[in-house]
Amino acid sequence: MNKSIMIVGVGGQGTLLASRILGAALLDCGYDVKVSEVHGMSQRGGSVVTYVRYGKNVASPIIEKGEADIVLAFEQLEAARWIEYLKPDGKLIVNTQQIDPMPVVMGVAEYPEGIIASLRAASADVEEIDALPMAVEAGTAKAVNVVLIGAMAKNMQSVSKEKWIEALKASVPSKFLELNLKAFEMGYNI
Amino acid sequence: MKLFLGNEAVARGLYEAGCRVVSSYPGTPSTEVTEFAATYDEIFSEWAPNEKVACEVAFGASVAGARSFCAMKHVGLNVAADPLFTASYTGVNAGMVILVADDPGMHSSQNEQDSRHYALGSKTMMLEPSDSAECLDFTKRAFDLSEKFDTPVIIRLTTRVAHSRSVAPVAERVDNGLKEYTKNPQKYVMVPAFAKVKHVAVEQRVIDQTAYCEKEAVENGLNKVEYNSKKIGVITSGICYQYAKEALGENASYLKLGCVYPLPVQLIKDFAAECEKVYVLEELDDYIETHCRKNGIDVIGKEAFTLQGEYSQSLISKVILGEETESLKADVNIVPRPPVLCAGCPHRGLFYALKQLNVTVSGDIGCYTLGSAQPLGMIDTVLCMGASVSALHGRNAANPENAKKSVAVIGDSTFIHSGVTGLINIAYNATDSVVIILDNSITGMTGHQQNPTTGKNIKGEPANAVSLEKLAEAVGIKNIIVVDPYNLAETKDGIKKALEADGPAVVISRRPCALLKTVKHNPPLKVNTEKCKSCKMCMKIGCPAISMKDGKAHIDFTQCLGCKVCSQLCKFDAIEE
Numbered sequence: 001m002n003k004s005i006m007i008v009g010v011g012g013q014g015t016l017l018a019s020r021i022l023g024a025a026l027l028d029c030g031y032d033v034k035v036s037e038v039h040g041m042s043q044r045g046g047s048v049v050t051y052v053r054y055g056k057n058v059a060s061p062i063i064e065k066g067e068a069d070i071v072l073a074f075e076q077l078e079a080a081r082w083i084e085y086l087k088p089d090g091k092l093i094v095n096t097q098q099i100d101p102m103p104v105v106m107g108v109a110e111y112p113e114g115i116i117a118s119l120r121a122a123s124a125d126v127e128e129i130d131a132l133p134m135a136v137e138a139g140t141a142k143a144v145n146v147v148l149i150g151a152m153a154k155n156m157q158s159v160s161k162e163k164w165i166e167a168l169k170a171s172v173p174s175k176f177l178e179l180n181l182k183a184f185e186m187g188y189n190i
Numbered sequence: 191m192k193l194f195l196g197n198e199a200v201a202r203g204l205y206e207a208g209c210r211v212v213s214s215y216p217g218t219p220s221t222e223v224t225e226f227a228a229t230y231d232e233i234f235s236e237w238a239p240n241e242k243v244a245c246e247v248a249f250g251a252s253v254a255g256a257r258s259f260c261a262m263k264h265v266g267l268n269v270a271a272d273p274l275f276t277a278s279y280t281g282v283n284a285g286m287v288i289l290v291a292d293d294p295g296m297h298s299s300q301n302e303q304d305s306r307h308y309a310l311g312s313k314t315m316m317l318e319p320s321d322s323a324e325c326l327d328f329t330k331r332a333f334d335l336s337e338k339f340d341t342p343v344i345i346r347l348t349t350r351v352a353h354s355r356s357v358a359p360v361a362e363r364v365d366n367g368l369k370e371y372t373k374n375p376q377k378y379v380m381v382p383a384f385a386k387v388k389h390v391a392v393e394q395r396v397i398d399q400t401a402y403c404e405k406e407a408v409e410n411g412l413n414k415v416e417y418n419s420k421k422i423g424v425i426t427s428g429i430c431y432q433y434a435k436e437a438l439g440e441n442a443s444y445l446k447l448g449c450v451y452p453l454p455v456q457l458i459k460d461f462a463a464e465c466e467k468v469y470v471l472e473e474l475d476d477y478i479e480t481h482c483r484k485n486g487i488d489v490i491g492k493e494a495f496t497l498q499g500e501y502s503q504s505l506i507s508k509v510i511l512g513e514e515t516e517s518l519k520a521d522v523n524i525v526p527r528p529p530v531l532c533a534g535c536p537h538r539g540l541f542y543a544l545k546q547l548n549v550t551v552s553g554d555i556g557c558y559t560l561g562s563a564q565p566l567g568m569i570d571t572v573l574c575m576g577a578s579v580s581a582l583h584g585r586n587a588a589n590p591e592n593a594k595k596s597v598a599v600i601g602d603s604t605f606i607h608s609g610v611t612g613l614i615n616i617a618y619n620a621t622d623s624v625v626i627i628l629d630n631s632i633t634g635m636t637g638h639q640q641n642p643t644t645g646k647n648i649k650g651e652p653a654n655a656v657s658l659e660k661l662a663e664a665v666g667i668k669n670i671i672v673v674d675p676y677n678l679a680e681t682k683d684g685i686k687k688a689l690e691a692d693g694p695a696v697v698i699s700r701r702p703c704a705l706l707k708t709v710k711h712n713p714p715l716k717v718n719t720e721k722c723k724s725c726k727m728c729m730k731i732g733c734p735a736i737s738m739k740d741g742k743a744h745i746d747f748t749q750c751l752g753c754k755v756c757s758q759l760c761k762f763d764a765i766e767e
Contacts, residue, residue: 011529012749023193023355033193034321035355038297039218039637044560045734046529060436061321061354061429064504066515080522088516099746100737101527105729106565107738109525122520132748141748 002055003158004063008082009074010099011048014145017171018072019050021149025159025167026054034061045102047078054158072152074131074144075099076115083122092123093151095131095144127151134186143183146172150187161188193355196347199322200261200289201226202358203329207285208365209233209259211251213244215607216636217263218298219352220291224261225639228648232363237639237648240575240607241266245273245288252286252342253378255369257333261289264305265574269608271308274342276380278312279388281340284369285333288314291347294473295500298349298635300555300572302498304474309344309451313392315399316344316451317412318428319351323358328448331412339395339402346450348473350429350500396452403454412448415461419443422510423465425458425478425489429501430471436503438510453481462487469494469510473501531560533735534704534711534751536630539675540599541566542731542755543682549595549689552585554578554609556601557634557703565732569599576600576608579625583612586621593622594689597697600625603633603641606656610665616694617666624688624695627658628675631702638706662696669695676701678758704751712752713767717743721764728756728765 005022009015016037023035031054038048051063065084072093073079079094086092094116103109112118120126129151135143146168153164165181172180194202200223204212212235214224228235238244244260251258262270267290274288290308293299309316315335319328325347332343376384407413422442424434431446445461447453462468462482470479470491479491494509495501507513531538541561544551545568553559553569554577562569571581578598586593600609605627616623633639640646645655662670669691673684681699688695702709714735722742729736735749736756743764745756757765 037353044529047527059432060503066517080520081524083520084517086518101525102530103525105737112522115522118520118522122518
């Protein structure tokens with residue numbers, strides 16, 4: 001049975017790198033893997049989504065409503081936007097960070113309150129993570145994506161921790177490796 | 191084993207096929223093909239000023255005996271259509287391959303055109319891969335077919351193939367060296383007398399290629415027939431094949447067309463005759479469906495599906511099997527999150543200045559198209575690459591009074607692509623038009639490609655840099671003003687002067703893209719909540735780093751790049767370093 005993981009967030013948060021690390025780790029474990037990315041205009045601060053599918057033989061690279069085993073959300077509102085894509089028994093991992101979308105910045109809409117509670121009401125299995133302070137502690141706010149990968153790694157039996165670390169090493173520049181390994185461990189050990 | 195992005199797999203195919211010359215203009219979702227091609231030292235790779243130039247470079251290289259290639263997005267093929275239609279007549283010497291990437295669903299495009307019509311129109315063979323392994327394999331096949339049939343060959347991708355990663359097996363590069371060039375005006379000089387003869391050859395080529403698609407292409411797996419349950423038959427190509435396999439598995443039989451021009455007739459007839467109900471699954475236009483109907487093959491197509499957007503496994507299972515997937519719903523008011531100009535984007539200050547001047551803005555294609563979004567809302571029209579400049583001239587020709595309250599905005603790369611011709615027209619046919627070149631020293635929207643104004647080539651090596659000032663001067667523009675868009679007063683003043691000047695004017699709004707790694711930023715700014723009077727002036731520029739928190743302006747330190755455009759708006763000096 002093929003598995004589907006969605007990584008959602010705001011353009012600029014590093015969702016693409018996260019999906020590449022995940023894809024590389026899964027491939028290294030012997031799975032057939034397809035990763036679908038979005039480039040171009042929607043990367044400019046818009047809502048972004050990346051699909052990762054793996055199993056014995058994967059045909060479609062995309063994930064649709066009700067199909068994701070895991071949704072890894074880098075931002076609260078994005079978690080709510082994409083929860084429809086989660087299987088009813090799937091797992092939602094949500095970073096509690098809030099980034100105001102432009103309608104909120106402009107004051108024509110309000111950032112919804114109580115998102116996490118609503119997500120819990122809609123889905124049984126929600127794990128919330130405050131990844132930003134951890135990333136800052138690891139050395140930079142930019143490492144939020146790696147903290148979240150760590151948190152997801154803990155939830156995936158199909159990939160050993162060693163494989164994750166190898167994939168991380170292959171994907172980040174060596175001068176930032178130590179920082180990223182620290183961020184990964186922080187997410188992994190929550 | 192590694193995961194290849196579809197575009198990366200095409201580049202690997204170029205390498206393995208012995209391709210020697212690659213020339214492209216960036217355009218999502220095609221850009222990475224050429225970026226990856228440039229990582230192979232054996233390939234001469236370049237960013238051309240536009241797709242027409244790129245296609246002609248590839249033609250010249252092919253005639254000179256080198257396997258050659260150019261890549262573009264769907265709308266880029268409109269620009270390159272001129273060389274394409276006649277290169278179809280001349281044919282090639284060494285193999286020539288053109289890649290076009292369509293964008294169903296318009297993830298990053300201004301229209302949803304279906305490039306398969308170009309293959310049909312120009313009578314040029316077109317292959318369509320469905321994953322990264324086929325991207326690599328079909329690229330190599332395309333060169334062989336180009337030489338076999340003496341024709342350019344087009345590879346058509348769609349976004350989901352170009353921007354998906356999957357496994358692709360690699361092989362060694364085979365480079366057979368340069369083919370000999372022999373002067374042959376009957377083949378390469380397309381004057382009417384020679385072109386008439388070539389047209390006959392083109393029509394014969396289509397017949398020969400169709401015969402190839404019926405038989406040899408099936409034997410070598412380019413066109414593939416897979417019989418499973420014959421209750422449902424699916425005729426498809428590209429990514430729709432993957433969606434169909436996902437949705438229907440072995441409950442359907444498949445005719446997967448790797449070559450979408452020319453299309454076989456007998457092969458489709460035989461397949462359709464074997465199956466009870468036959469569906470054509472293709473995104474965008476009813477291209478394969480029309481071919482089937484024309485040949486009397488009964489299929490179900492667009493009447494059950496759609497001409498708009500992308501297909502998917504769930505759409506296919508819903509329409510064909512009547513199955514729908516259960517999904518969750520959270521009780522949250524989902525606020526839209528449209529793309530925005532980045533924090534620190536130099537375009538923001540420029541658009542704010544334009545807003546203060548209350549001008550009509552003729553827009554163009556690039557990150558700055560986002561200046562159309564609220565709260566700036568400062569773009570009136572966007573059509574295609576370069577149109578800002580020419581359309582402004584048209585606006586001012588329609589009514590000369592418009593000239594004092596209208597401008598065009600165009601990026602550095604887009605200006606070189608096809609804005610400069612419009613500027614020549616302005617100077618020559620004399621309207622008092624004001625063209626603002628947003629020079630951020632890079633091709634931004636497609637992900638930071640060098641261009642002829644940046645002083646670097648595709649490999650990042652030093653290169654000749656076009657001087658925008660001298661270029662504008664050379665075409666006859668006398669009023670040339672350079673402003674820094676981080677300085678709101680200077681920018682507003684500069685544009686005002688240009689609008690008031692006699693004759694046409696060019697304003698160069700110069701400041702490198704804030705995302706460039708070479709750009710150094712100031713530390714993030716902070717709001718002094720004691721001084722902040724909650725007037726929301728700083729929010730009028732639509733910076734994603736600024737929001738209201740507990741009734742006061744708040745700056746997100748993770749986003750702010752310290753550009754200080756907001757602090758110029760604050761009347762209470764509440765925004766501090």
